[in-house]
Amino acid sequence: MITLRDISLSYGDRTLVAHASAEFADGEMTALVGRNGAGKSTLLRAVISASRPQAGEILIDGTDTRSLRPEQVSRMVSFVGTEKVRIANLRCRDLVAIGRSPYTNWLGRMQEVDREIVANAMAAVGMEAFAGREMNTLSDGECQRVMIARALAQQTPTIVLDEPTAFLDIPNRFEICRLLGRLAHSEGKCILFSTHDLDAALEYCDSVAVIDGGSLVKISAAEAKTGGTLQRIFGMALRQ
Amino acid sequence: MKSRNAILFTTLSAAVLVLFAADLATGPVSISLRDVMAALTGGECDANVRRIVLDIRLTKAVMSLLAGAALSVSGLQMQTMFRNPLAGPYVLGVSAGASFGVALFLLGAPLMGLASHPAMQTLGTAGAAWIGAAAVLLLIMALGRRIKDIMVILILGMMLSSAVSAAVEIMQYLSNETALKTFVIWTMGSLGNVTTEELAMVIPAITLGMALSISAIKPMNMLLLGESYARTMGLNVVRTRRTVFLSTTLLAGTVTAFCGPIGFVGLAVPHLARMAFSSADHRTLLPASVLVGMVMLLLCDIIAKSLTLPINTITALMGIPVVVYIVIGNRNLFQ
Numbered sequence: 001m002i003t004l005r006d007i008s009l010s011y012g013d014r015t016l017v018a019h020a021s022a023e024f025a026d027g028e029m030t031a032l033v034g035r036n037g038a039g040k041s042t043l044l045r046a047v048i049s050a051s052r053p054q055a056g057e058i059l060i061d062g063t064d065t066r067s068l069r070p071e072q073v074s075r076m077v078s079f080v081g082t083e084k085v086r087i088a089n090l091r092c093r094d095l096v097a098i099g100r101s102p103y104t105n106w107l108g109r110m111q112e113v114d115r116e117i118v119a120n121a122m123a124a125v126g127m128e129a130f131a132g133r134e135m136n137t138l139s140d141g142e143c144q145r146v147m148i149a150r151a152l153a154q155q156t157p158t159i160v161l162d163e164p165t166a167f168l169d170i171p172n173r174f175e176i177c178r179l180l181g182r183l184a185h186s187e188g189k190c191i192l193f194s195t196h197d198l199d200a201a202l203e204y205c206d207s208v209a210v211i212d213g214g215s216l217v218k219i220s221a222a223e224a225k226t227g228g229t230l231q232r233i234f235g236m237a238l239r240q
Numbered sequence: 241m242k243s244r245n246a247i248l249f250t251t252l253s254a255a256v257l258v259l260f261a262a263d264l265a266t267g268p269v270s271i272s273l274r275d276v277m278a279a280l281t282g283g284e285c286d287a288n289v290r291r292i293v294l295d296i297r298l299t300k301a302v303m304s305l306l307a308g309a310a311l312s313v314s315g316l317q318m319q320t321m322f323r324n325p326l327a328g329p330y331v332l333g334v335s336a337g338a339s340f341g342v343a344l345f346l347l348g349a350p351l352m353g354l355a356s357h358p359a360m361q362t363l364g365t366a367g368a369a370w371i372g373a374a375a376v377l378l379l380i381m382a383l384g385r386r387i388k389d390i391m392v393i394l395i396l397g398m399m400l401s402s403a404v405s406a407a408v409e410i411m412q413y414l415s416n417e418t419a420l421k422t423f424v425i426w427t428m429g430s431l432g433n434v435t436t437e438e439l440a441m442v443i444p445a446i447t448l449g450m451a452l453s454i455s456a457i458k459p460m461n462m463l464l465l466g467e468s469y470a471r472t473m474g475l476n477v478v479r480t481r482r483t484v485f486l487s488t489t490l491l492a493g494t495v496t497a498f499c500g501p502i503g504f505v506g507l508a509v510p511h512l513a514r515m516a517f518s519s520a521d522h523r524t525l526l527p528a529s530v531l532v533g534m535v536m537l538l539l540c541d542i543i544a545k546s547l548t549l550p551i552n553t554i555t556a557l558m559g560i561p562v563v564v565y566i567v568i569g570n571r572n573l574f575q
């Protein structure tokens with residue numbers, strides 16, 4: 001669960017979000033939308049404690065992130081970013097296993113239970129057949145799934161994703177959104193992801209958080225489809 | 241997979257032993273492998289042979305082992321840290337710093353009339369090189385403390401190296417012929433000038449560097465995904481950088497101080513290890529780099545001794561094809 005309390009965000013000396021409050025519950029999938037440069041990534045970076053908000057506080061599972069050490073945060077929130085990870089000689093299984101880092105010993109030794117968690121995470125994203133494949137042989141869609149499996153292996157109640165559907169073709173965009181929806185609805189994860197793919201996102205998400213003109217507004221998916229907020233911001237009609 | 245690794249590790253260990261013995265047998269005086277074994281195990285052999293093997297060649301061969309392992313491990317951790325296949329032990333300016341120290345000692349001191357100063361006499365080439373390498377690294381760490389992007393640190397390292405090299409060239413230009421020749425020979429590298437007493441200083445420094453590197457195995461695996469991902473998995477990136485930089489100075493700085501800059505081993509060996517073991521896991525790559533590095537440097541030393549050429553020329557000729565192969569054959573190495 002993520003709670004934003006009266007936060008303000010800026011990038012350089014530009015204020016992106018002023019005095020925003022919102023809550024993202026466990027079992028809820030929220031799409032974070034807004035124009036380029038509106039502050040989506042900045043907000044997500046603040047949520048994962050990679051940066052601090054200018055003002056206000058961010059709570060993860062009810063605890064102020066300022067009072068948490070990085071290793072504590074890593075057991076509460078996991079992150080999937082836009083950076084491509086295409087490392088030769090690194091097998092999918094081993095990449096997902098790196099997600100166990102917050103729980104393994106100083107050498108990263110995997111126990112039987114860790115291996116099981118990795119296998120389950122691979123299965124959850126439908127990539128169990130790719131366990132032995134090397135990362136640099138995957139397509140963008142496959143790569144994104146493996147990165148999501150790594151976040152699952154981190155076993156955090158909250159998963160934050162920065163544009164997980166960028167670079168993907170249309171079927172893959174829907175597939176990834178469907179997968180995220182399943183993680184929220186059947187595994188009870190709190191999923192917050194930024195996207196420009198309104199069609200795919202609205203199909204599966206519960207709510208939409210919109211950053212526009214310095215304000216952050218959270219509305220239900222149903223309201224987003226019909227209410228006109230998104231049409232006003234993006235200046236386009238949405239598929240019903 | 242596990243058994244393949246076991247076979248590779250066994251083969252490499254055996255290769256290290258064989259080449260170590262061959263290295264002891266190679267030199268201006270030809271000594272048979274049987275005599276080498278006899279000298280090592282205290283068996284029957286000529287007193288002169290025993291003296292050559294134990295007092296002269298053994299120190300040099302042990303230095304080859306240490307240098308091969310140290311340069312390769314520091315290269316491996318720099319490649320991971322900077323996520324760049326062309327990073328090596330010297331990207332942070334360790335070699336430039338060491339050259340600067342030695343240049344000040346060999347070229348600068350005579351220019352300033354300080355060559356006979358007692359402080360200079362006790363410092364020695366190795367001491368000057370070590371101080372130079374450590375100074376450059378401290379400067380980079382101080383500059384890099386507040387820098388988030390590791391690429392900026394890489395660029396700082398390269399620029400600082402170039403600036404220091406320019407200063408060294410000025411000193412070279414101004415110095416006399418004898419001092420210049422001593423300096424140029426130092427830059428060609430040599431495993432042969434290390435004394436047993438010096439080895440007693442090299443071993444603890446390299447052991448500490450290795451221990452730091454081993455302590456960074458898990459962080460380095462996390463850093464494969466880049467610093468921002470590593471942070472979200474709970475890694476203290478600043479502390480890891482500090483550990484790895486310190487380890488690199490101890491490993492590459494010490495070898496450079498006592499043997500001169502030895503090129504391409506640290507750059508090429510980690511790639512050979514990755515190819516041989518087809519792994520990206522540092523729990524495999526670190527010991528693999530140690531063994532492949534030992535094999536490579538022993539091999540280079542045997543060739544260098546047989547042809548009486550400086551070691552640096554041989555490591556370059558053997559390392560460059562590997563690097564070219566990597567760049568052409570596997571452009572996808574780090575995304």
